Amino acid sequence: MAHDFNRGTLLLTPVADFLLVTGELVAPDLYDAALTALTELGRERQPAVPRTAVPPGGRP
Structure with missing residues (x-):
């Protein structure tokens, strides 16, 4: 769903x-x-996932 706000679109x-x-x-x-x-x-x-995060399963 698009939502327009005063400066752009989300x-x-x-x-x-x-x-x-x-x-x-x-x-x-x-x-x-x-x-x-x-x-x-x-x-x-929501905070971005850091690039150093270990994915599910434990292997980068």
Whole structure:
């Protein structure tokens, strides 16, 4: 489901939420606005999985 907010569009899915952008770099204020919009929707930001995380099964 797409959700438009004052600075852009969020794609909300059961697995993850995505900020749709036109370039590979996101301005910090746009990122902050997206997090605020997610909070207003009642969706809390989930921390990204660190690259050093061990996957299920124990082998990287």
